[in-house]
Amino acid sequence: MVHLITELSKYTMIILFALYTWQCFSALGRHVDLEEQAWKFKKQMAYMYLFHLNAYAVLYLSTKNQDLLKFYLEQVVFFLAVQALYGIFYKRVSKLVVNNMCMLMCIGFVMLTRLSYKHAVKQFVIAIVSMALTMLIPYFISRWKFVRSLTWMYALAGITMLGVVAVLGAVSHGAKLSFSVAGITVQPSEFIKIIFVFFAASMFYESTEFVQVVKATLVAAMHVVILVLSRDLGAALIFFIAYMVMLYVATRKLYYFAGGLLCGAAASVAAYFLFDHVRVRVVAWQDPLAVFEREGNQVSNSLFAIGTGGWFGMGLNQGMPYKIPEVKQDFIFSAIAEELGGIFAVCLILVCVSCFLMFLNIAMQMKDFFYKLVALGLGTIYGFQIFLSIGGDIKFIPSTGVTLPLVSYGGSSLLSTLILFAVIQGLYLMRERGEEEVEMAAKPKKKKQKSRQIDEVEEKISQESREIGSWVAKNLGEANEGNTKTFDEAKTEKVKKPGRKKRKEKLSSHEETIHGTKVQDFD
């Protein structure tokens, strides 16, 4: 009987998650109005809670562990609280990003509970603390204007911390990645990724002159070299790609990008010959079964899991994901593919892609060049980490041992990803608010009028959301950027006309609209 329920649940969970994934994209469609969109996001949450319930029902039935019931309810309360807090204090953030954040964490909790109840509980506690901390970030990010001027502080902090870890850090899994303070193990590279993005953004915000590019590149290279020396290849690659992307977008010089990638390729080849542990990864990637006893063990086991699971999966608790070394951290995707199925796994990739598109979307929506670069950098970090993690698990690329953000076990990974999401939400908040300010500046008004203006703003938000949707749809479909342009043009005109007069001194060539007007959306 339990087996039957497990079997049927395979399909119901796939259907629920597929419906969720579908809404990620359909909610942003061209012809979806704001009301309909809100309804779709509500439906998304319903699918998530149903999936969550279904998964824990199966886990409970197959383990008969009473603690799971309590654990499940705690998680429901947690998700409800997150939704409610965002709903009350940050009305203007991207609801889709909030939903995806919850969904990914939800899948992570389910899978970790299946793999190790003890670790799942630990992860849950970390999630609560991290969420509480990062809840404040959107508020501050939209107010603290000085973040763009801390350029060299970022560089100093990043290089110092990475250097300290490289020299003193504990050797874990052949890579010097972490150190322990008061019983808590911290992996600094997870956080320095974010600091690094702020560094690069403020550098290029100041100037994109050649000298500046050289300075920035030297600092970036130091980061990457330290990471390679401390054998954290995955992080080194992420830093490298994030920097190349930001450099390319900031300077708009394709040859920087192409040249950089070529250098990167050359460096990879050199690393292959210089470092044993790079060779091991490549050997395991080429033919994992041929070196099953040693190098290929992890990747082979991952592929056994994915292959045996097939499109529909083995069902929760029916597979053997624990056979994969490091399954909780780096190979969680394989465990998901094995037990929840290949279709579920593809949907998971699509949800991650949906997050990535929302990150790049805000990068394009912002008008302040600094924040554009921040959003771009964070989006690149997130997107590329997804690519490295999943690509390594399915043997699309050599495994680099990076976590799947929000899903994998690991406190540093979880906290840093939540910070990243919170910063992005702060930008969404700022974008919406910036427009409101302009409107208000245009017509100095009495208090009464405010409500009407908010209506207007909301009207505009709805219009924009649709445009975002059309942009996403377009970018998934054919290559045509004409529409985006027309939209942006129209919008910026509206905004700029009145705002222009009020502009204060230009902070730099990239500075466009920064105002400090107080609008309470966190109270």
Add this chain to the structure above:
Amino acid sequence: MKKSSVEQKSRNSTHINKKKNREFVVITYLFVGMFMLMMGYFAYFQIFRSEDFINSPYNTRQNTFAEHVVRGEIRSADGKTLAQTVVGEDGSETRYYPYGSMFAHAVGYDSNGKSGIESFGNFSLLRSHAFFLEQVFHGIQNQKNQGDNIVTTLNYDLQETAYQALGANRGAVVVLEPSTGKILAMVSKPDFDPNTIEAEWENIISDTDSENSILVNRVTQGLYPPGSTFKILTTLEYIRENPSYHNYSYECTGSIAMENTEIHCYNHAVHGTENLEVSFAKSCNTSYANIGLGLDKKAFGQLCDSMLFGKALPISYPSNKSSFVLKENSNTDEATQTAIGQGETLVTPMHMAVITSAIANKGVLMRPYVIDHTENYKGVTVKKYRSSQYGALLSEEEAAKLGEFMSLVVSEGTGSQLNGQNYQAAGKTGSAEFSNNKSESHAWFTGYASTQEKGTIAVTVIVEKGGAGSTAAVPIAKQVFDRYFSES
């Protein structure tokens, strides 16, 4: 006026803003493209590559299926049950092999590890495609479902004939259908009884005499010197290098002296003046040593590479790679020894069968396969395995030419026992010396036969220490051909 200039300005800046987003769009496309490729690879892996990993003996996951499924049957193409699971009244399960050791290596065993079809067909045997409601019913009652059956390409009659014909000898017989790649029979001796392997296990693994090694499937894993059967490849290389091979002539005196060795014909026969056809048909060693002297070693190596030497054979059974070690700087002794199939060259019987099949099939190799289809226990087909081309090993003209040569072996050479039958046979014998003791040799035959009605089958036989191919191996092949072509 002022307003319009502001508008103009803002347009300009907007325009800049627009253009600024172009790089963002490029990056977005780049990443979306990467994700698309990754998802594409995931689908590709699931559809095309996953079976390699699912069926890997390292993958222990499938065994958990056994908790919910009764292992399915393995059947011959003509409907005989080769392996089945008998469920006792107390629910205990026993794997039973009605024909004992006859199919030992082909079907394999399922205790103390797995081998043969039991190993690479494991996944199918432990999956149930019984009627959906029946599975639901069993699920509620907590009963096991009946697993799917594997229907093989193995022909019971041919297997039995080959098994009996090989008798008490060590060696191997493999029968392929060249036009499809179907494995019709596969016999390796010495063998074991899969019914008792669990009880015998300690004895089997403690027997370290490498000559016994009864668990080794000699068809795919036994590496033997090819002896004169290798002259097929030497001839092909000679034809490729010498378009005027018709003019070849050699005076055989029974022996030829090399730098350090002397090569002589089998049983010290003296063949006299002979052209290439006769050299091949009579398997004249001295003539072929002479040919070997003149061959381009590099080109010869490339030919053997293209003939799957040093490569894994495209089959599901675990196989060893044949080896061809002749290098450009090898000395003449090695070159001549290689030309007559001695020296360092080693082949598996399956490899010879594969080459023979390609010759019989106009140069095109069909991938050998043994699982024809899987079906649920009620007989509804679940998955049909189709024959697939591996590629052309040689050109159609070359295949036809080698076919003529091999026909001559039967009509006037060492394979004359196959002459004058109700089928047209062609082949090549071999007597491969394998030690310094020149009096002992492995007997080889590889060839094919056909009739209008029943098509073509290819047979490869090796009898360890059997002596001459013509006396020890050809009769076994003949029995297989006779059996296959006898019935109406």
